[in-house]
Amino acid sequence: MYGLVNRSIQCFVEDTYGRMVWERIIADARSEVVDFEAMLSYDDALTGQVIEATAKHLSRDRSGLLEDLGSYLVTHQHMEAVRRLLRFGGHTFEDFLQSLDDLHDRVKLAVPDLELPFLTLEQQSEESYTVACRFSEPGYGAVLLGMLRALADDYGVLVLLDLEDANDGEAPYELLKVNLLETSFASGRSFSLAGQAAGQ
Amino acid sequence: MTFHEKGQLILSDQVLDALMPLHLRVDSTGIIRHFAPTLRKLCETSDVIGKPLLDVLDIRTSRQITEFAELCDVRSARLKLNFKQGSGYALKGLFVPLPDQGAIVNLSLGISMRDIVRDHGLSAADFAPTDSTVDMLYLIEANTTAWDETKRLTERLQGAKIAAEEQAFSDTLTGLKNRRAMDHFVRRFLDKAVPFGLMNLDLDYFKQVNDTLGHAAGDHVLQKVSEVLISETRDGDVVARVGGDEFVLAFRNCVDPKIIEKIALRIITMLEVPILFEGNICNVSASAGTTLSTHYEKPDLDVMLAHADAALYESKRKGRACHTMFMPDNPLKAY
Numbered sequence: 001m002y003g004l005v006n007r008s009i010q011c012f013v014e015d016t017y018g019r020m021v022w023e024r025i026i027a028d029a030r031s032e033v034v035d036f037e038a039m040l041s042y043d044d045a046l047t048g049q050v051i052e053a054t055a056k057h058l059s060r061d062r063s064g065l066l067e068d069l070g071s072y073l074v075t076h077q078h079m080e081a082v083r084r085l086l087r088f089g090g091h092t093f094e095d096f097l098q099s100l101d102d103l104h105d106r107v108k109l110a111v112p113d114l115e116l117p118f119l120t121l122e123q124q125s126e127e128s129y130t131v132a133c134r135f136s137e138p139g140y141g142a143v144l145l146g147m148l149r150a151l152a153d154d155y156g157v158l159v160l161l162d163l164e165d166a167n168d169g170e171a172p173y174e175l176l177k178v179n180l181l182e183t184s185f186a187s188g189r190s191f192s193l194a195g196q197a198a199g200q
Numbered sequence: 201m202t203f204h205e206k207g208q209l210i211l212s213d214q215v216l217d218a219l220m221p222l223h224l225r226v227d228s229t230g231i232i233r234h235f236a237p238t239l240r241k242l243c244e245t246s247d248v249i250g251k252p253l254l255d256v257l258d259i260r261t262s263r264q265i266t267e268f269a270e271l272c273d274v275r276s277a278r279l280k281l282n283f284k285q286g287s288g289y290a291l292k293g294l295f296v297p298l299p300d301q302g303a304i305v306n307l308s309l310g311i312s313m314r315d316i317v318r319d320h321g322l323s324a325a326d327f328a329p330t331d332s333t334v335d336m337l338y339l340i341e342a343n344t345t346a347w348d349e350t351k352r353l354t355e356r357l358q359g360a361k362i363a364a365e366e367q368a369f370s371d372t373l374t375g376l377k378n379r380r381a382m383d384h385f386v387r388r389f390l391d392k393a394v395p396f397g398l399m400n401l402d403l404d405y406f407k408q409v410n411d412t413l414g415h416a417a418g419d420h421v422l423q424k425v426s427e428v429l430i431s432e433t434r435d436g437d438v439v440a441r442v443g444g445d446e447f448v449l450a451f452r453n454c455v456d457p458k459i460i461e462k463i464a465l466r467i468i469t470m471l472e473v474p475i476l477f478e479g480n481i482c483n484v485s486a487s488a489g490t491t492l493s494t495h496y497e498k499p500d501l502d503v504m505l506a507h508a509d510a511a512l513y514e515s516k517r518k519g520r521a522c523h524t525m526f527m528p529d530n531p532l533k534a535y
Contacts, residue, residue, distance in 0.1 A: 037353050037356075038349050038353070039346075039349055039350050039353045040353070081341075081345045084341065085338065085341060085342055085345070088324075088334065088337065088338035088341070090324065091323055091324035091325045095324070106338065106342070107342075109339055109342065110339070110342030110343055110345070110346045111342075111346050191323075192318070192321065192323075193317045193318075193322060193323060193324065193334065193337050194314050194315070194317040194318030194322075194337065195318070
């Protein structure tokens with residue numbers, strides 16, 4: 001798996017719980033790598049071990065942990081670059097939802113060999129959408145759930161999110177239901193197209 | 201939207217604004233009649249409606265445009281424009297004459313888009329969804345982020361590489377170069393055709409020191425020997441410990457047998473000075489053999505090492521504590 005995923009988990013743990021917790025998790029996951037590099041590749045199995053060990057240490061179930069990871073990626077100041085790149089998706093939250101279809105290809109433009117879930121958006125009614133999340137590894141729909149929850153805050157809208165397992169007869173996937181309750185609930189955070197990403 | 205009787209499409213300014221938020225319309229005399237909303241945000245001149253186009257914008261094709269009539273005559277429809285007042289960023293433009301009344305000029309931000317968007321606080325809503333400016337800005341930012349991360353990774357790897365190389369290139373006991381480093385640096389002499397003398401040097405009686413006084417005494421002797429070798433050579437020379445008590449020295453730009461012989465004898469003499477270790481006296485000496493790169497038409501490191509070794513064993517055979525120069529015509533003749 002691309003190091004960006006492992007690196008995200010490491011940053012999430014270190015920024016939220018501290019370096020000591022991370023070192024204990026790494027020892028527990030029997031990983032020889034302590035500090036993951038975002039731009040290098042690691043064995044897929046290692047990512048699974050790290051997630052498992054992290055959930056155990058933090059006494060969280062896997063989906064709860066991945067949801068927190070998703071929120072962290074959008075809200076933490078160290079991850080400002082991620083929030084900004086997502087906000088390019090649209091001027092409004094609904095525009096942003098429409099851009100999820102393209103997210104996979106957009107990310108590939110910048111990091112060609114990064115594998116991300118395929119997302120397919122469908123509008124069900126005026127204010128309800130579904131996002132189908134298909135990926136080689138199950139469970140990453142929870143990351144999407146956490147990210148969308150945080151992005152709704154970022155745009156200042158009120159949403160109800162619900163994740164469930166689905167199957168189209170070919171393969172199992174995850175289905176995220178998005179209900180827009182209020183499109184101008186709060187002022188949200190500002191976003192300027194030409195702004196500088198954090199750390200630059 | 202209605203169709204004219206001649207079959208021409210009539211579009212309102214509102215429709216054109218939605219299609220092209222960066223366009224303007226002039227009448228047949230070049231007076232600005234309409235300015236689309238995003239273009240208004242870029243323009244620092246107030247009340248542009250009613251002003252001559254060339255008073256507001258500086259326009260070039262392959263040459264400077266000074267009269268509106270020239271603009272209508274130019275063959276190329278591609279324009280380079282910038283506002284006469286304000287930041288002066290270059291915009292790209294397309295000039296399209298209208299059948300009876302003036303022309304439309306549609307603009308795009310061109311290569312300075314990032315600066316223009318920042319300076320004027322533009323948002324995605326200021327662009328038509330078909331305009332790829334926002335996608336371009338996304339791509340610039342995504343690439344910059346990925347590039348910065350790659351650059352940081354390269355810097356970390358570079359630091360780790362230097363640390364690993366320093367460890368891999370030096371003998372931790374004596375701080376001299378190790379076999380790998382000797383190999384590396386002597387091959388550099390060969391690559392650059394630098395003439396050099398290559399000396400193999402073995403300690404004599406070192407095993408006795410180790411056996412009778414222990415490894416700590418042996419280690420101490422090796423450190424003292426290293427100090428002697430360093431003091432008797434120059435900065436550009438290579439001094440390496442390539443085995444337990446085996447050393448290789450390469451004398452850069454020195455192929456005079458007499459000078460090398462002198463250096464060898466001086467080293468041997470200095471190594472024979474008794475070394476004190478925790479109250480015990482350690483006595484060692486050294487045997488050495490040297491060959492010169494100038495002996496060979498195409499010097500080869502392995503061949504040179506073998507010849508230096510042959511000369512070294514000749515020194516051992518002669519009773520140790522001496523130096524032998526390898527001679528190609530008479531391989532084992534003592535110098």
